[in-house]
Amino acid sequence: MMPALTATRSCFLVGNYLSLRIFSRLQKSVSFHTSLPVFSKVGHETEPLMLTSLGLKSETETTTGNEKNRLQHGVSTLEFPKSKRKKVGSNREKLVAAKKSPDIPAAPFAAQSFSELGLPPLLVDRLEKEGFKVPTDVQAAAIPTILKRRDVVIQSYTGSGKTLAYLLPILSGIGPLKEDSSTFDEPKIKSEIEAVIVAPSRELGMQIVREVEKLLGPSDKKLVQQLVGGANRSRQEDALKKNKPVIVVGTPGRIAEISTAGKLHTHSCRYLVLDEVDELLAFNFREDMHRILEHVGRQSGTGQQGSNRSQGWQPERQTIMVSATVPFSVIRAARSWANDPLLVQAKSVATLESVSSAGPINFPGTTSNSSSSSNYQKLPAVQSLPPNLQHYFFVTRKQHKVDALRRCVHALDAKSSIAFMNHTKQLKDAVYKLKARGIKAAELHGDLSKLARSTILKKFKDGEVRVLLTNELSARGLDVPECDLVVNLELPTDSVHYAHRAGRTGRLGRKGTVVSICEDPEVYVVKKLQKQLGILIQGCDFTEGKLLVTEEEKMLKSVRQ
């Protein structure tokens, strides 16, 4: 049973701006070609708004927060703050008691009930049956806002419940659970899709489908159709024809492909969700996303530019953009694709304009031109990482990394671990070595078939696989609540990738540990990540089956010997 922690009831002054939805403004806002630069090469234009630049707590403040977390982990305050480290002798090494606790110490639950948020009784009943009794903070903020038919950018840390934050208001408006479900036959006759949900990976797409199916129940689960790549396309097209779903969830390529073939009718679609929107802005999705944005929620479907734009765009389409990380490119995309969008976070709802009033913005690493960014001002503090994570790094030689992973899993007595690597070949070798040492390990990466991927994922979720070795494929969205350890066996490329990888553990307020296993010359990268993310990443060692916080100098000395 989930303990519902009571949080301060937030009051959101979200006016009804529907009357302000001026059609001409919409035409301007959706003019795709003027906004093409939002698609960017990975790691180039999509570089993040660095969290520190978004007003994240200073190092001192963060340390205070970590202090609290550490106490929960039984770690002495002697180890902090950083400035005091040198004064402490070798006896300062403290045992990290990685107690396994079934409780959820920092569950981000809001004070409201789901019914208070304006959801229809049928849907609230269904939620109760599925064990969802209290909304999380981000759900409490997002649901009423979306119900007011506002376009939104939802930003909240990984594992805070963003999926239901957008699914619930959508299911309030369409399908058998909606407010006035007696009119539900309508879409079946029209054979029109009413909601399109786009996700960057098959796994995430399928996970969202399962979430919708769960809410719809067994008799109506065919009202959601997955359109992910790697699966049989003609079977998906047949299912669209036969089942007449109201919601489709898929990857950009497959949705665009079936839409181009004229087998997907989305012109009067009411909702377009872009989950992991910053990833969807990557250059490789550009063409497919272009097609989706041009067609979903568009009345006239001739696909011509220019004249159609003036008559074809539906002001009713709601655009919902979601991610734990919101780089500048997402803000720009939201301004182009959505209609007067609001930024929804765990305890706040604000217009993008009002967000722009606190001082000049600084976006380190972005290549946005100065004219567009000069209008921007500082966003409020943004947290992408769950609050209850402990971050460590361990230095070793390359050839000892897999063994360090094994020792780490044992030291923390981790039941369910995800280890990230950047290259598939090394990943396979690592699985082989772990299995040889008696650890139930499996690999998950893009070279595997869709069936193999879902089989492995199922085994991992069922606890049959203890260590899942994977690459960036699994960094986003993957929800395995039991995952108690994330290991970077190879370091992520930047702080955004670190945040999404780390976010596979510590979900919905649970405790979690993140360990980066690196080589001596990579320690500066860890330091950089620590600074950019505003977190503390402590050096550690695995001795006598325990994780010990250790002095960095000592650790480096032992590696260099």
Ligand SMILES: Nc1ncnc2c1ncn2[C@@H]1O[C@H](COP(=O)(O)OP(=O)(O)OP(=O)(O)O)[C@@H](O)[C@H]1O
């Ligand atoms: N109100 C709730 N009560 C109980 N559990 C919930 C509630 N809302 C969501 N959950 C559960 O919390 C977990 C995390 O939710 P979800 O995957 O939506 O997080 P997220 O914010 O989208 O994370 P990510 O950024 O990693 O995609 C899921 O297992 C989900 O079923």
